[in-house]
Amino acid sequence: MTTKKLLLLSTGGTIASVVSDSGLVPGESGESLLKMLGRIPYKIVVKDILELDSSNIQPEEWKLIAREIYKYRNDYDGIVVSHGTDTMAYTASMLTFMLQNINLPVVLTGSQVPMNVILSDAPGNLRVAFAAAAKCAPGIYLAFDRQVILGCRSVKVRTTSFNAFESVNVPPVARVTSDGFEIQKAEKVSNGQCKLNTDIDANVSLVKLFPGFDPRLLHAMAQSGCHGIVIEAYGLGGMTYIRRNLVAAVGKLIRRGIPVIASSQCLYERSDLTKYEVGQQALLQGAISAHDMTSESAITKLMWALGQGMDVAAVAKFFNTNVAGEVTLN
Incomplete structure (x- = not known):
């Protein structure tokens, strides 16, 4: 079986944060996240595109992230975007419209605790995101707390708990159980061609x-x-x-x-x-x-x-x- 080739786009967030005099701030690179994660069964390329707390992710950053995904959409089997949790559902929703008919799985993930903390939820979330990027149908998703959610149905509902996100009004796309990675709901795969369209009116x-x-x-x-x-x-x-x-x-x-x-x-x-x-x-x-x-x-x-x-x-x-x-x- 051919090893899946995945791209990690790092944007900052809690998952990449380190302690500073002014509180937690993004400071770990994507390569550092991958090194702390340990061995996983995929070939992963890392690209750092931002280093921001997601409270500072705005329309300009949405456009940048969408452009990067579009640029590499034919070079990988799947793409993972590490992102802060506070605005991750907004980013996932906007990418759904900017990248209609995307031809590969794009999975956003983050964590409630930084990756460099011993009991962090970050390793598990990142592993599930990579699995989703390798196994799910093309689309925009969010992976968190052992479940994969359609990006445009995701909502952050808790501020500190590990089960911070829920899939609203539709079941999760996939879950991780004792039997492994189980796809619960196969998404319809579009036959249309993906076109990048980042024209938005934020007023x-x-x-x-x-x-x-x-x-x-x-x-x-x-x-x-x-x-x-x-x-x-x-x-x-x-x-x-x-x-x-x-x-x-x-x-x-x-x-x-x-x-x-x-x-x-x-x-x-x-x-x-x-x-x-x-x-x-x-x-x-x-x-x-x-x-x-x-x-x-x-x-x-x-x-x-x-x-x-x-x-x-x-x-x-x-x-x-x-x-x-x-x-x-x-």
């Missing part, structure tokens, strides 16, 4: 609705240059229309050409604007349902859509399109 906002929210704040965002908004609404997507009429504000924004996406504050299950009056009112004003997408996936999908020059109608159509498993459509 967007993610707003969590709460009792007393003043709709004028949405207009202030628009006046400050916001081109699209994702609202984490109540339950199935309900929005206030008594006294503080958020629904009317949404309508005004949409008529100005600013798409408004309605998602749910609930982590699991879907938004459905058709069920209650408070949702139907928003739907009538043109609010676009996020269905069962994560907030991370919804905001990055909106950025990418606006970057393509889509108007409100095109964004609505795009949000009713399943690009790579990010949404369940009835």
Whole structure:
């Protein structure tokens, strides 16, 4: 059997952090991570592309990471990206849209404890990521705590525990059990050609609705240059229309050409604007349902859509399109 050739792109994060006078900071190279990991049954090439805490990973870094993956996509059997945990789900979601129809598995991973700490979760996470890069179908994934998650369905749900990430609204793609690496759900492999498209519009906002929210704040965002908004609404997507009429504000924004996406504050299950009056009112004003997408996936999908020059109608159509498993459509 031919040994799989994998690429490790190192970007920093906790997994590569060392102690400093100002706290933990990224300091280990990808080669150092690989050396501390020990022997694994793959041929691995390492390339350090960033050395950042993931709180500092922003759209500029997304584009860089996507370009590097695209550049090497035909030279390896799989690619692993070591990354900080705080924004890893956002990066995984954005790569899903920037690298549609990717032709190899790309697996992001990190850790809650630095690699150089004796009881770190980093070695296990990195080993699972390499296994996923060697065995999974082409796509963007996140490997953490012995499971592999579709990248656009991943959410960080815990700050310190080793089981920091969960797969939301779909089962994990693979798990590590006593029987080894088990693929639970075979992903559909696209026959399309991968094209790099890093054109995005980051002038967007993610707003969590709460009792007393003043709709004028949405207009202030628009006046400050916001081109699209994702609202984490109540339950199935309900929005206030008594006294503080958020629904009317949404309508005004949409008529100005600013798409408004309605998602749910609930982590699991879907938004459905058709069920209650408070949702139907928003739907009538043109609010676009996020269905069962994560907030991370919804905001990055909106950025990418606006970057393509889509108007409100095109964004609505795009949000009713399943690009790579990010949404369940009835």
